[in-house]
């Protein structure tokens with residue numbers, strides 16, 4: 001009987017040990033965010049076509065105070081940004097890119113900015 005009680009306690013207690021390990025990856029809608037000290041790295045999708053889009057998208061992201069590096073992959077459409085989370089947050093980066101005319105997986109692009117993009121950059125917008 002004593003051994004049965006011991007097993008029951010072990011089964012109840014064991015999961016807490018795992019659950020309380022600190023999570024170093026948290027999910028923000030539309031983004032994967034990893035934090036090391038004050039430096040956060042976020043990955044999300046940005047719609048676009050070409051090398052000119054790449055310049056515009058990265059410039060828009062870097063215009064946000066606190067953004068350290070910004071990189072958009074033309075082929076996979078994956079966008080990676082590193083920023084100081086005491087100065088900004090990932091939503092602000094999404095908004096800056098949308099204001100430059102580009103859809104992200106969280107924020108729809110600004111209509112006027114999109115229509116002002118050069119013809120080659122007018123990618124197929126998302127239906128949001």
Ligand SMILES: [Cu+2]
Pocket residue numbers: 048049050051052053054120121122
């Ligand atoms: Cu382009």
